[in-house]
Amino acid sequence: MSTGISRRVYQRLIPLFIVSVFAGISLIVYFVTPSAASKAVSGEILQWGVVLSTVTMIYASITIMVMHTRRLAERKETTRMLFNSSVMVGSFVMVMAIGLFAPGGLTSELLEAVTTYIFGYIYAGILTDWAYHPYTSYRRFRLISAESTVMFITFLFTVLRNMTAVVVAVPGIAVIGDWIAAVPAMATMRAALAAAGIGQLVLGIRALAQREPGLIELEMK
């Protein structure tokens, strides 16, 4: 018979409870009239927020490295996956070594050179896939329904707005394009954000009340 604390409690319930307390305090402080006490509380929470974010980043990095290292050690995956993991681990080791041992650390000339001439140019190479994006637009914008037609019209004016040569010839395009960005696009984004925000709140409350299944339940099966 196990006498230890359940994994669900220490991996999920306790962290959720702590975050909920801080989130609740932050919410209250946001809505009340600022006072010396509320400023002190929010300042303290901010500091701890930065600390926790740093810890989370370190934890996430270690978790990812452990996963990739385990994959390389077990060699059960495909060659492609093993190659991906070796690139990941190799890059991590290289950048860590430069950051720790090169003079200047994170701001060293060596790291700047690696960032610019290796990562930067790899990124530029990846960007050439944008030559493919117009092709996918060409394939997808078949005007066979009302939805695809509306989408195409929005796409058309947005693209025309971003073609300065067209705007010089037809200045009204700028007015239409800016309206699309400012009104329907922003309305949609706000609706999505509001739904996501309320959904997160509901999810958090359900998780606190232990009514929300999560990854831990799947892992424990």
Next chain:
Amino acid sequence: MGIILLVVIVTVMFNPVGLPISVSQQTQDFYNRLIKLKEGETVLWGFEGAVIGAYTEKKTAMRAVAQTIAKQKANIVWVSFYPHNPGQLLAFIEYSGLTKPPFNYKYGENIVIMPFLPGEETAMAAIAAGLKATFSTDVKGISIGDIPLLKKVDKITDFNLVLIQFGIFTYAEMFMRQWPAKYGIQVISMCTYSVVAAYYGTYVIGDLDLVRGNAEFEKLTGILGEDIVYMDIRNINCGITLALIAFGNIALYWSKVKKVPAEAKK
């Protein structure tokens, strides 16, 4: 089609056509706000460059902005939100020519780069509340108390202008919540216009809409860079794309029209 577009990109890259560029109201507003800066005033430049290679793409426009600020003899304090950003900004100082004639800016007196601060929105909130409470040194390890420029500014309200630069769309809402909305200030931005459009005129009073805005700004200031070439490429490629979409749809409907009589004959 991808090959056609790639060939066009490479050709125009080495032989810019010089297509006309109109200056949008947002870019004009951005420029107008910058030239209102007075000598000795300080700009807080919030820099988010999550994608490492994005700096390479944006640095010529950043140079145009930095030199425009420098022409007004205003100072700049950079804060950043990703680990590799401070190193990029240190390299940018050299690239921008701020430390060379005619500007002759001195690090610590006219320009300062703060270290990376994790936490995204939490970091923004901490920065706005006060640099001295948030950082103990700058990116070079110099104590905050020993930096002349930081003796004049601390909280976000101490700065004369706030500039936000980001590529990740969610940063728009975070910046708006923690900086303009919370402290009643107005900012100028270097980001996609659509993510700040709803705040334009209230919290945001100028914007460079990525490639287009950057190209417009370079043309407006005469500090030319690669964005002018990018704009040439975009004008031509977008034109080809739209033409091909139109052609594809005409071909689609033409094939349907031809099918109907063939089926009717059966």
